[in-house]
Amino acid sequence: MRKTETHSVPAPATAPRRRVQDTASDLGPGRAPHPAGLAVLQRTVGNAAVTRRVQRQADPDVREEARRNAADPTAHGEWSTFRAMMAQAGFPDDVTDAAWQLVLGGIAEQGRLNDEAMTRFTVRQEQREHRASNSWYQELVKMVGDYLGIDTPTMALWSGGREVSDYALAKGHTPLEATPFGGVVDKLTLTSDWMLKTPMWNVLSKAFVSRARGPVHIFLRAYNPDSVLIAQEVPQLRVIMALHPAVRLVWHPVYAASDGRLMEVTKNLELASDASYSTRDECVQVLYDYLRLLHDPANTHSRRAHADMSARLAANGNPQ
Known part of the structure; x- marks a missing residue:
């Protein structure tokens, strides 16, 4: 609080x-x-x-x-x-x-x-x-x-564009950008060089994650193992989970429909208002399966997510 x-x-x-x-x-x-x-x-x-x-x-x-x-x-x-x-x-x-x-x-x-x-x-x-x-x-x-505490029962982390943060907040979770201090600096430009302020967000994120005491909802629109989310925040959460059993990770695969509305992908590869998974691997597999099999090339809202997935699969020796 x-x-x-x-x-x-x-x-x-x-x-x-x-x-x-x-x-x-x-x-x-x-x-x-x-x-x-x-x-x-x-x-x-x-x-x-x-x-x-x-x-x-x-x-x-x-x-x-x-x-x-x-x-x-x-x-x-x-x-x-x-x-x-x-x-x-x-x-x-x-x-x-x-x-x-x-x-x-x-x-x-x-x-x-x-x-x-x-x-x-x-x-x-x-x-x-x-x-x-x-x-x-x-x-x-x-x-x-x-001032990095949360007023809602659950913390939110995300990857895949700022609109994912807004989506998590609308669902009742608190991302870093919705904390008192995070909300202030999020509205400022500060400098035109993003690389001069990105480390500040990484430091704030580490402090934010350290305050997790309950379920943490993770919203993935794009998966990048080198992202701050996967490389820094999730490993830190796993350490916290060992100290606080109430902390658990809840994963959500997110896809932007043709009208721009964010939806979540079920195990049956359908879009729904909520679809959560207990492991990262399940979440990523469902997200990738949907992008591979059901993504509409005319859907500009998810074109980047599809391109990122395709590039990652190709780099791993699995071209589509």
């Missing part, structure tokens, strides 16, 4: 709380501002280290813009929108201030980590883990972790 009465980084008791824009001159010219809420991060890496992280970005265009945003967070075009949505979601002001600086600082730092991931590692999962080692995002999760 969401907690609005407490937060991890309280405002100083001896002085009025200051917003991010009030701290711009604290560290001198060219140094990154830091609200009172950044105390945890400052203690972790130090003021000078925080400043260097922001200033190390040398690439022009998107990365340079990210550096400028981190150095002057209230100049970002979405600051006022973020602040308004956070207030509506019940976040304390100092958490809002610090979370915004951590988000923008993480984006500014992410380019370097992405480059290192590609040059230092060859294994995909190791690359993903290095990109997700961004300490700004790690500190963000520590601050907003209590």
Whole structure:
């Protein structure tokens, strides 16, 4: 459940709380501002280290813009929108201030980590883990972790397009994007480079999944063993299942009909409003069988899912 009465980084008791824009001159010219809420991060890496992280970005265009945003967070075009949505979601002001600086600082730092991931590692999962080692995002999760809880009985994970998340929510489950904090950042652009913010979502997802205490419904419109869902979230859930017996995985194969409506595939390869399976293999087999045998090539809503399946089967030596 969401907690609005407490937060991890309280405002100083001896002085009025200051917003991010009030701290711009604290560290001198060219140094990154830091609200009172950044105390945890400052203690972790130090003021000078925080400043260097922001200033190390040398690439022009998107990365340079990210550096400028981190150095002057209230100049970002979405600051006022973020602040308004956070207030509506019940976040304390100092958490809002610090979370915004951590988000923008993480984006500014992410380019370097992405480059290192590609040059230092060859294994995909190791690359993903290095990109997700961004300490700004790690500190963000520590601050907003209590706002990643769910108000519904069941958690939802998904793969195959954002509309699958909306579908899961409409069925009464809670995906990450419907949590208080996830719902705020989901509505923002933040940066035009998706690779600078994807690791933030991976870090948030890991914290979200760690809170599973009951059934977790997984909606698959497309199956990719290298996806965050299959490579990160499901293995993490299996660890949690060993500690919390109430956690179990409920799999749903999802297909978009010709009118765009999402439906689920039964064992008889019929489309229904609900069809669930206890194992991933059952779910994937039913989904693939339907795509192979009954997909209408004229159905543009499922054309990508069919193409992805065909490519995966061909890569595994099973061309259609």
